[in-house]
Amino acid sequence: MTREPTWQGAPGARGVRGREEELRAVAAVLEGARHGDGGVLVVTAAPGLGRTALLDAGAAAFDAGPVVSVRGTPGGTRVPGGGVRALHRALAAVTGRGGGPGTRHPGGVVDAGALETAMRAAAGAAPLLVCVDDAHLWDGPSRRALAGAVRRAWRPGPVGVLVSVVHRHAGAVDFADLPSVVLDPLPYGVTAGLVDELTAGRIDPPVGEELVAEAGGNPALLTFLLERLSAAQLEGRAPLPRPLADAAALARVVSPRPSELPPAVRDLLLLVAAAGEPGGGAEAALVLRAGRRLGLPAAAFAHAEAAGLVGWDGGRVRCSTELLRRAVYAGADPARRRAAHGALAAALTPDRSPRPAPSAPDRSLPDRSLPDPSALARLAHTALSVRGPAPGVAAALAAEASREDPRRSHRERAAALRSAAGLTAAAGARAERLAAAAEQARLAGAVRQARELLAGAEAAGAHGAVRGRIELVRGVLELDDGPVVDAHEVLRGAAALLAPYDPRHTRVARLAAADAAWAAGDVAACTAELVAVAGGEHTGPRDGRPAPPRPGDPLEEYVAGLRAALDGRFAVARTPLRRTVDRADADEAPEPLLRAGAAALLMGDFAAATRVAARALAAARSRGSAALVPRALEYLAYAELRAGQHARARAHAEEGLCAARRTGQRNLAAHLHAVLALALSVEGDAAGVAGHAAAALDTARRHGLTQAATLARWASARADLSRGCLPEAAARLGPVVRAGVGGGHFAVRILAVPCFAEAAALSGRPDDARAAVDEFAVWASLGADPLAPAQLARCRALLAPGEADAWYERSLGAYEAVGGEFDRARTLLLYGKWLRRRRRPKEAQDRLREALVAFEHCGARGWAEQAAGELRASGSAPRDADAGALSRLTAQQARIARLVAEGATNREVAVRLSLSPRTVDHHLRNVFALLGVRSRVDLARLVDRAEPAPAHPPGPAP
Incomplete structure (x- = not known):
C-alpha cells in the first residue's frame, strides 16, 4: 500500500492547497523510488498555478535519499545541451557520483542513455529523486535527452523523476507521452x-x-495582488486600485508575455481578446x-496556434487561458485597442447587397421578431473604437442595450451601457445610463462594479426617476x-x-421591500408593502380585505395570494397561487419562475x-443572471428538503452557497448555510450542522435575518434529537416556536413544533409543548x-x-397518502420505543426494524x-449497521470502496476499473x-466489519 506523505509541514505547502489528487500522483513517484520500482511524473500547468510548489512539496517530503533539483531559466534554449550539463553538475554536486558533463553522439545530439546511466549511478544503493522545474525552457537537445532518459528510468530502479512544464508551451511537446497531471485553476472554495x-x-468579505x-484560480496572481494592497484596502476602509489586476500584474502569470510576441501575433491575440x-x-x-x-498575415494564425496561444473549438477561437486574454488586452496601448475594436465593428457590419425574395420560408434568414x-x-x-464624446453612437448603443433579448447576457449589456455613458456629455443622460448599467451589473453578479456605477450616476447629478432607479439598485x-431593516427603508424610499x-x-421596489420585511420576520x-404593490391603502395586516387582482396581471395575482396566506386565509390564497404556478409553464424568464417557486412552497406543493x-435555475444560467442563480438554488434546495430529498437538497445548497459567495450575497449565503445545516441534521453530521448553523447565525445576528436564524436553530435542535440530547433540543426550540418578539420567524417557527413536542415530551416536560401543539393543530x-x-397525530401520541397506540397508527396511515420517508421513520422509531416500554417486544421490533431500514x-x-x-434493547440483533451503510453505495462506488480498503491508490483503482483518476477521486x-x-483507514475498517475475510482461503474442502 502506498505511504502518502504528510504535506502540511512541507515548504510551499500553501501552494499545494487543493491539489490532493496531484499530490497523490507525486506520492506514487516517491513511493516507487523508495521501493526500487522507479517512477516519473510530468506536471503541466499555466504559469502561476503551482507547478514549482508541487515539485518543492515532493522534494521536501522525500526522505529516502538525496534530492537533485534543477530549474530551467529564460534563455536556456540558446546553448545546445546546456540543460543536460546543468543536471549532470547538480548530480555531481549533491551526490558526488554524478559523472561528467555528459557525452554526445555524432551530430551533437545529447545522449539520453548517458543521462540515464548518470542518474542511476548517482542513486547507487539509495533511492534518488530528480526534480526538473521549467523543463520547457531547456534547449531542444536537452529536452529530448531528458525525455528519453526519463522513459528509460521509468523502469524498476530507485530513481524517481518529477518534471514541470508550461501547459501548451512549444517546449512541452517532448514530454507529451509521459505520465502527467495537468493543474487546473483552483476552484472557488480553495x-x-x-x-x-x-x-x-x-x-x-x-x-x-x-x-x-x-x-x-491562479495562486501566484492572488498572492501578488494581496501583497500590493494596504491593510486599509484589505479591510474595506480604502478604495481598491482600478484595475485591480493591471497589465503588469497579469504579465507576471502568463507565458510568453505579450511583449515578447511578434507584432502580428500580438495583434491577432488582441483581436481574440477584444472580440471574446x-x-x-x-x-x-x-x-x-x-x-x-x-492586414494580418495568415501565418500569424498558424504561429499562434502552433505556440499554443490560441485554441479552436466548434467555430470559436479563444486564448489558451483567460489570464492570457486579459493580459493581452490590458497590455495593449489605447490606439491599438481602438483599432482592434474598429476592425471588429467593420467586420460585423451587415452586407447591404439586395437578396432575392425566397419562394418558401428561408430558415437561414435571421428572425426579425428579435x-x-x-x-x-x-x-x-x-x-470602443472612438474617442468621446459621441452622442449619436452613445444613444444608439444605449437603446440597443436596453432592448429585452434573452440572447444577451447581463454582463454584455452592463458593459455596453457603461460605454454609452462614457461617450455621453449630458449629465442627466449619463446618470441614466450608468444607473441602468448598475442594474445589469448587479444581475450579472458584479456587485462591486454595480456599486461603482451607482456612485458614478450619483456624481453625474441624477434626479427624479433616475434617482429612484439608483436607490432601487x-x-x-x-x-x-446588509442589514435587511436598512434595505427595507432604502427600498421604500426608492x-x-x-x-x-x-x-x-x-x-x-415595493416587492423587494416586502422581501426585506419577510427576511426580518x-x-x-411585509403585508403593508404587498398592499402598496396592489395599489391599496394599508389599514393593518388583518383589517379589511384587498381588492381582487386585475384579471391577467401575474404580479397582482401572486401578491394577492401571498397576502391572503400571510393573513392565514389559505383557502383564498390557493387560487391565485395556483394560477401563478400554472402560468410558469409558459414563462422563460427567471424572475416570474422564482415567484412561481415561492407560490408552490406556500401551497405545500413541493413537487x-x-x-x-429547477427551471428558474436553468433560465438564470442561460441568461447570465448570476445574481439569481443562488436564489434559484436556495428555492430548489428548500423544496427538496421539505420533500424529504435531503441528499439532493444538500448538493444544491452547497452549490448555491458557492454561487452566493461569488456574487457577494452574504444574506442569501446565510439562508443556504441554514438549509445545509437542516440537511446535515438528517445525516447526523454534528460537526457540519454546528459549523453551518454558526455561519448562518453570525450573519443573521448582524443583518437581522430572523428567517435564517430560525432555520439554523431548528437544525441545531434536530441534530440534538438525532443524538438523543433531548433537554438540549427542548431548550433550543422553546424560543423558536414562540410567537411574537424574541420568537421564531412567522413562516418557519410552526414547522419546528413537532421536533419541540418530541424533545419536551421525551425529556419529561410534555406540558411545555401543549400550547404549541394546539397552535400546530x-x-x-x-x-x-x-x-x-x-x-x-405523532405529537398527540x-x-x-x-x-x-391509536395516534401513532393514525400518523402512519396519514403518511401513506403523502410520503415523507424520513419523517415517517421518525414516527416508527417513536412508536417502537413506546411499544418496547409497554412490553410488546415483537410489535416494537417490527416497527423499529422498518424505521432502521x-x-x-x-x-x-x-x-x-x-x-x-x-432493537438491541428489545432483544433483536439488527443486521450489521456497516453492511447497511455499504448497501447505500452504487455498484461502482462499492467496487471502488473495496479496492481502496484493500490498499489500492486512486491511480491503481483507475487502472483496475478502466476509469480516469479524476473519476475515481469524485x-x-x-x-x-x-x-x-x-480517511482511507476508517473506510478499510468499515469494509472489514461489513465484509469480514473468510476464515480460510476459498478452495475445495480438505
Whole structure:
C-alpha cells in the first residue's frame, strides 16, 4: 500500500492547497523510488498555478535519499545541451557520483542513455529523486535527452523523476507521452480559503470576493495582488486600485508575455481578446474577417496556434487561458485597442447587397421578431473604437442595450451601457445610463462594479426617476448583503421616488421591500408593502380585505395570494397561487419562475416547487443572471428538503452557497448555510450542522435575518434529537416556536413544533409543548402543509401516552397518502420505543426494524443508530449497521470502496476499473460522505466489519 506523505509541514505547502489528487500522483513517484520500482511524473500547468510548489512539496517530503533539483531559466534554449550539463553538475554536486558533463553522439545530439546511466549511478544503493522545474525552457537537445532518459528510468530502479512544464508551451511537446497531471485553476472554495489564510481572516468579505474573482484560480496572481494592497484596502476602509489586476500584474502569470510576441501575433491575440467574452472565446469567422481588415498575415494564425496561444473549438477561437486574454488586452496601448475594436465593428457590419425574395420560408434568414443579435456587439465595438464624446453612437448603443433579448447576457449589456455613458456629455443622460448599467451589473453578479456605477450616476447629478432607479439598485444590493431593516427603508424610499414617473419599477421596489420585511420576520411591514404593490391603502395586516387582482396581471395575482396566506386565509390564497404556478409553464424568464417557486412552497406543493425552481435555475444560467442563480438554488434546495430529498437538497445548497459567495450575497449565503445545516441534521453530521448553523447565525445576528436564524436553530435542535440530547433540543426550540418578539420567524417557527413536542415530551416536560401543539393543530387544518396532519397525530401520541397506540397508527396511515420517508421513520422509531416500554417486544421490533431500514435509506446515521440501539434493547440483533451503510453505495462506488480498503491508490483503482483518476477521486469523495468516514483507514475498517475475510482461503474442502 502506498505511504502518502504528510504535506502540511512541507515548504510551499500553501501552494499545494487543493491539489490532493496531484499530490497523490507525486506520492506514487516517491513511493516507487523508495521501493526500487522507479517512477516519473510530468506536471503541466499555466504559469502561476503551482507547478514549482508541487515539485518543492515532493522534494521536501522525500526522505529516502538525496534530492537533485534543477530549474530551467529564460534563455536556456540558446546553448545546445546546456540543460543536460546543468543536471549532470547538480548530480555531481549533491551526490558526488554524478559523472561528467555528459557525452554526445555524432551530430551533437545529447545522449539520453548517458543521462540515464548518470542518474542511476548517482542513486547507487539509495533511492534518488530528480526534480526538473521549467523543463520547457531547456534547449531542444536537452529536452529530448531528458525525455528519453526519463522513459528509460521509468523502469524498476530507485530513481524517481518529477518534471514541470508550461501547459501548451512549444517546449512541452517532448514530454507529451509521459505520465502527467495537468493543474487546473483552483476552484472557488480553495481560492477563498487561501485568501483567508494569507490574510489571517482580516479581510473585508466583498474585497475577498473580488480578489478571488480577479485571480481566476491562479495562486501566484492572488498572492501578488494581496501583497500590493494596504491593510486599509484589505479591510474595506480604502478604495481598491482600478484595475485591480493591471497589465503588469497579469504579465507576471502568463507565458510568453505579450511583449515578447511578434507584432502580428500580438495583434491577432488582441483581436481574440477584444472580440471574446470571459471564458467564452470569440467567433472565429469574425476574428478572421477583422484580421484581414487589419492586414494580418495568415501565418500569424498558424504561429499562434502552433505556440499554443490560441485554441479552436466548434467555430470559436479563444486564448489558451483567460489570464492570457486579459493580459493581452490590458497590455495593449489605447490606439491599438481602438483599432482592434474598429476592425471588429467593420467586420460585423451587415452586407447591404439586395437578396432575392425566397419562394418558401428561408430558415437561414435571421428572425426579425428579435433584435439583430450582432447589433449590440457592432455598436459596442464602435463605441470602443472612438474617442468621446459621441452622442449619436452613445444613444444608439444605449437603446440597443436596453432592448429585452434573452440572447444577451447581463454582463454584455452592463458593459455596453457603461460605454454609452462614457461617450455621453449630458449629465442627466449619463446618470441614466450608468444607473441602468448598475442594474445589469448587479444581475450579472458584479456587485462591486454595480456599486461603482451607482456612485458614478450619483456624481453625474441624477434626479427624479433616475434617482429612484439608483436607490432601487442600492436597496436590492443591501437586501443581498446588509442589514435587511436598512434595505427595507432604502427600498421604500426608492418606491416613493419612482411613484410619479415609473409604475413598473415602483412595484418592483415595493416587492423587494416586502422581501426585506419577510427576511426580518416583520409580518406587518411585509403585508403593508404587498398592499402598496396592489395599489391599496394599508389599514393593518388583518383589517379589511384587498381588492381582487386585475384579471391577467401575474404580479397582482401572486401578491394577492401571498397576502391572503400571510393573513392565514389559505383557502383564498390557493387560487391565485395556483394560477401563478400554472402560468410558469409558459414563462422563460427567471424572475416570474422564482415567484412561481415561492407560490408552490406556500401551497405545500413541493413537487411543483422543485420543478419550477429547477427551471428558474436553468433560465438564470442561460441568461447570465448570476445574481439569481443562488436564489434559484436556495428555492430548489428548500423544496427538496421539505420533500424529504435531503441528499439532493444538500448538493444544491452547497452549490448555491458557492454561487452566493461569488456574487457577494452574504444574506442569501446565510439562508443556504441554514438549509445545509437542516440537511446535515438528517445525516447526523454534528460537526457540519454546528459549523453551518454558526455561519448562518453570525450573519443573521448582524443583518437581522430572523428567517435564517430560525432555520439554523431548528437544525441545531434536530441534530440534538438525532443524538438523543433531548433537554438540549427542548431548550433550543422553546424560543423558536414562540410567537411574537424574541420568537421564531412567522413562516418557519410552526414547522419546528413537532421536533419541540418530541424533545419536551421525551425529556419529561410534555406540558411545555401543549400550547404549541394546539397552535400546530390549527396550522394542520389549513391544508398548507401535506405532512402536518401526520406530524400532528405523532405529537398527540407523545402528549397522551395512554392513547398513543391509536395516534401513532393514525400518523402512519396519514403518511401513506403523502410520503415523507424520513419523517415517517421518525414516527416508527417513536412508536417502537413506546411499544418496547409497554412490553410488546415483537410489535416494537417490527416497527423499529422498518424505521432502521428507512433511516439507512435516507442516510440518517444518527437516527439509524437510535433505531439499532432500540432493537438491541428489545432483544433483536439488527443486521450489521456497516453492511447497511455499504448497501447505500452504487455498484461502482462499492467496487471502488473495496479496492481502496484493500490498499489500492486512486491511480491503481483507475487502472483496475478502466476509469480516469479524476473519476475515481469524485466517487471516493461521495463514498466518504455517504459512509461518514474521514480517511482511507476508517473506510478499510468499515469494509472489514461489513465484509469480514473468510476464515480460510476459498478452495475445495480438505
